[in-house]
Amino acid sequence: MIESLRPFFNPLGVAVIGASSNPAKLSYGILENLKQYGYSGEIYPVNPKSDVILGLQCFPDIRSVPDPVDLAVVVLPANFAPQVLRDCAQRGIKAVTIISGGFKEVGDEGRALEEECLIIARENGIRIIGPNCVGTMDLYSGLNTTFIRGVPDKGGIGFLSQSGAICGGVVDYVKGKGVGFSHFISMGNELDVTETDMIAYLGEDEHVKVIAGYVEAIEDGQRFVEVVKEVSKKKPVVLLKAGRSQAGARAVSSHTGSIAGSHAAYQAAFAQSGVIEVNTVSELFDVALAFDKQPLPVGKNTAIITNSGGPAALASDALSAHSFELADLSIETKEKLRAILNPSAQVANPVDMLGGAEPHEYENALKAVVQDDNVDNVLTILVPTSLVDPREIAHSILAACKNQPKTSLSVIFGEESIAEPRKILHANNIPMYVFPETPAAVLGAMSRYKDWKNKPADEPWIAPAYQREIASQLLGRNNHSSSVGEADTRPILKAYGIPVIEGEFASSGSMAATIAEKMGFPVVMKIVSPDILHKSDMGGIRLNISDPESVLTAFYEMVEDVQRKMPKAHIEGVLIERMATKGSEVIIGMKRDPSFGPLMMFGLGGIYVELFKDVGFCISPSSRDQVLEMIDSTRAGQLLAGLRGQTAADVDAIVEIVMRMADLARDFPQIQEMEINPLRVFDQGHGALALDGRIILG
């Protein structure tokens, strides 16, 4: 698969189909870019009306293009695309970038055109990037099939984007800043090659140190997780996801014709595949820059060397917000600093050398701090003053921090005076940021990645033997309805080994009393009706009933109550259950995501889910550890783990039930949603018990 993508970056020859001799046209810009950035292969403009464009010999059609050629860049109107693909197939070209728009993003006609193209591509083994894209750049081969003005510097960031405009903006933004890229890829509509294919490709490319991407929608979420969790063990994958809010998701779908899906599913998928998610465009490049240029932090203890206290205080606040700490400098280091620096300087961390700090003070102080075993990371801050040349400070930073194993970042606050020192620092692998708050977010991202990378492989989940036939039969007899009745939900859960409270159905009051007596008091009574989903809201649940007479009374009262509140509800009878012993109540749920499959949910029961929105998510398939991480990510998880000396609850039992519920969801795609609410969780070692559940079919 990966070999089939090579021609998009390092082709033997490129044909530009629809090349124009008019400098105002995009295709002219593409030819210019192909010529000027060092690409050494052949370039063939295709246009029946021209002989020579930009000094390149023109060809009337694809068939007449000579060897070598293995990439076609298409700039013709959309409706020509199928024929162009057929021609490419005939000419033996297996990689086609379709720059042109006018496809899925403009409506049904365009969507049909895409389908036609895909069939041709599949029949002929052609890979397509686009349509509706800006093209690709490989900063190492020098290939540039885009019409963007300018290129970024060469480096280790492999960038892909589902928005072409973002590509153009990013080049304008990073140009000349020494932020180094290896690849620049506009994905367009992803008719064939997807973001996942491209991440896999960049994962294998030796020039790529970090993969950074802007994504709007991932169509095959399950494959994304499968592929990316492997890539991210080798190199960081940093993604910015648009369409996190409802408004953003609407904006995305009106713009690309894709469905963004729920952000909870994306977040869970990112966490489970080791993706470092960022929240803004600036953060994307701030973080990618550091991954490209610096080693991962070995710990959280950070030293700040500064010529001004204010920015150091802001940096300290930001470090704290990302769970980093100010390192306690050793006595030895402080003595060294005292000997080097102005007597008024502050030698505790942040080391404030005051406004007059000179280049040799920066250099010596940094050297002292870098050698301190208590220091894991070094942050240098400079606020330019009229007394010092920022370029000299940049060299001081390099003298102390270049090529050593501690993570070194720098801040130079300003605009006019930072351009030159930034070039010096970036050319020597020290990231430089403008604002004192930025390095903390960057270190935070690096540290999250380090945790992921160092995590031992999860034990694979081996599904136990389920009574699949029973579940299948019970689900089958409910497929006329949108939800599974209470009486069938429980045995379905039980068929998958989920402990469910014992209950027996009674169609009359006297039958209920007999069952209760046999079962033992106290009991719980619940109304059974296919028309009622929320029983407690309808007066359909009675707890703690302790003798046969009360069972009788409760039966008639409940039926009356429900009939008054929902006169049309068909009441079948009641369910009698033994009162469960005390424990914590939690909710576990499943909702099928269109892209990522079963999305599992965990939260505290009762009013607190609503009040505190304290829920965690994970997507299935997952490991037991990932489910445990979902639980631990909530406050409820802390509570169950035994906060403040309380007895710990049986969290392992919850994990087991989530795993089984996820298997049930994967085995039966007709299940759209499922919920166990409440799940009563007993003390550690004593299990958990589903007190109620529901299953919604789709």
Place this chain on the structure above:
Amino acid sequence: MIESLRPFFNPLGVAVIGASSNPAKLSYGILENLKQYGYSGEIYPVNPKSDVILGLQCFPDIRSVPDPVDLAVVVLPANFAPQVLRDCAQRGIKAVTIISGGFKEVGDEGRALEEECLIIARENGIRIIGPNCVGTMDLYSGLNTTFIRGVPDKGGIGFLSQSGAICGGVVDYVKGKGVGFSHFISMGNELDVTETDMIAYLGEDEHVKVIAGYVEAIEDGQRFVEVVKEVSKKKPVVLLKAGRSQAGARAVSSHTGSIAGSHAAYQAAFAQSGVIEVNTVSELFDVALAFDKQPLPVGKNTAIITNSGGPAALASDALSAHSFELADLSIETKEKLRAILNPSAQVANPVDMLGGAEPHEYENALKAVVQDDNVDNVLTILVPTSLVDPREIAHSILAACKNQPKTSLSVIFGEESIAEPRKILHANNIPMYVFPETPAAVLGAMSRYKDWKNKPADEPWIAPAYQREIASQLLGRNNHSSSVGEADTRPILKAYGIPVIEGEFASSGSMAATIAEKMGFPVVMKIVSPDILHKSDMGGIRLNISDPESVLTAFYEMVEDVQRKMPKAHIEGVLIERMATKGSEVIIGMKRDPSFGPLMMFGLGGIYVELFKDVGFCISPSSRDQVLEMIDSTRAGQLLAGLRGQTAADVDAIVEIVMRMADLARDFPQIQEMEINPLRVFDQGHGALALDGRIILG
């Protein structure tokens, strides 16, 4: 007071004391700046060793400086300061800016020097800015007493900073960007003139449209709130506070010698004085820029006009995160847009005109959207392409958005190509940002300010008559100890009209049984010991005791329990209370902040405060409304207000108790901390009851 600060910005003449003819010295830079930015008053260098500096006649001492002169800028070493102030007093100069460092920030000697200076200043009616500061600029009078290279553009932002370095960095950062300033003030150590004085001054200055500041520590918090809440009703006050975390606070205090205080107190004070708090340096100027140039948003419905979908989706996500919405464009507007734009363009909001959008399309689309009544705010996004000149788009934006009443912001994503359009837009009062996420944070801040500005004046709290004498006497007899005993805490609270559960003290088991019988069962028993603060942890509380024998048993068991756990505790007996009826349990507390005075706290009782950190704060004095806002700011507040059809609790009763507790704290400064935990709150109209309380003296 305000008149006394005028010479710092618009003096008749300035003497620079310690002026040097050496271009490498700061004082030389100050003279250069005084000469070159249009200041029309007299400039007098003072230096006994020079005749002329920079073409200005030099004077040997302050006494010999001729009229007019009403500002002295001092650049001599710190130890000269007292004599200089005496000389200034003799010469009749009442405004002195001390640039020199070497004062409080370097230790005790410097602190003593400051105290000496303050005495001289107060005796002679001299106002001092600094020491250890960078000076002041007034962009309208042209005065510039700083040694910073360059000045920002002229505009409406009055900026003050407790960090001099930040001043220098900000000038470097904003220079040439069209971000307009009226004043630029480095506060230094605030020996005399404080941030509060300066905010009051800027509040009165007609050129100031918005006050922006960087603060590290506010020494007189009570006065800050009193002054700023008035200023902020006239113009926005936007502050960035450093030292929010423990690490940041340590950094601040090592740097300035001030105590930063708790950030909870700052946040409460900011909320109660209408300060718009921002979190980063960039946000400070992003927000100030918009306040200077644009009207406040009339609503939350925002239209986005863009040439690219990706950035519009990111902007939408960010708007959503700040509770703004994408406006539903009217049918009429959509028809207009359809007529104007490319047929593939998206005419629903975000209006995506696609990559080829030309200047006239921007202009016409913006005009259509500005006229739509459904639209409150307009955000224009441009990602530069090779097809269009961003300067032309800037003019299109102006043609549609300049000088109209809807809030108009713009984004041009890039770097190289944005400098020119930014100048055009800023010169015409349309703020321009680089990243698509920024405008949402800006609109959010503007909207918060609008809410503050439109809020009707709170009803003043008129303290009821308290039994102050009783409280005074009871507190007095506890002043040998660090906390007030339980038996005295309750009557103190009662003396301030706080309902406290009735309790009677029993020193023996039989006495306890007799009291319980008289009171009526069920009762609660609590151990009474001056040595035990957390009774329940020690087994010192028994609930729901329902007969005399159980009282006897409980008495002996409790005493035994406590003695086993704390053998040295002196046990006086038990307190017998009637079991209170059911209700919600909350905590209210008070902690005296060194800067802001009594800091009141409200939170849900039980384990949830710890688990969810769901607490609100407010500082006293406050109005009842502010206390209500504190309660409403928590999730517990939502719960008490009657979430999901539950009965609402008596929130008014909580407010009343907080007000009374705050009065108690203000009347008795020896009270360091106070807590009612739990306060049991009954249904609306049924009050609340303190079940337990404690008072810590300091």
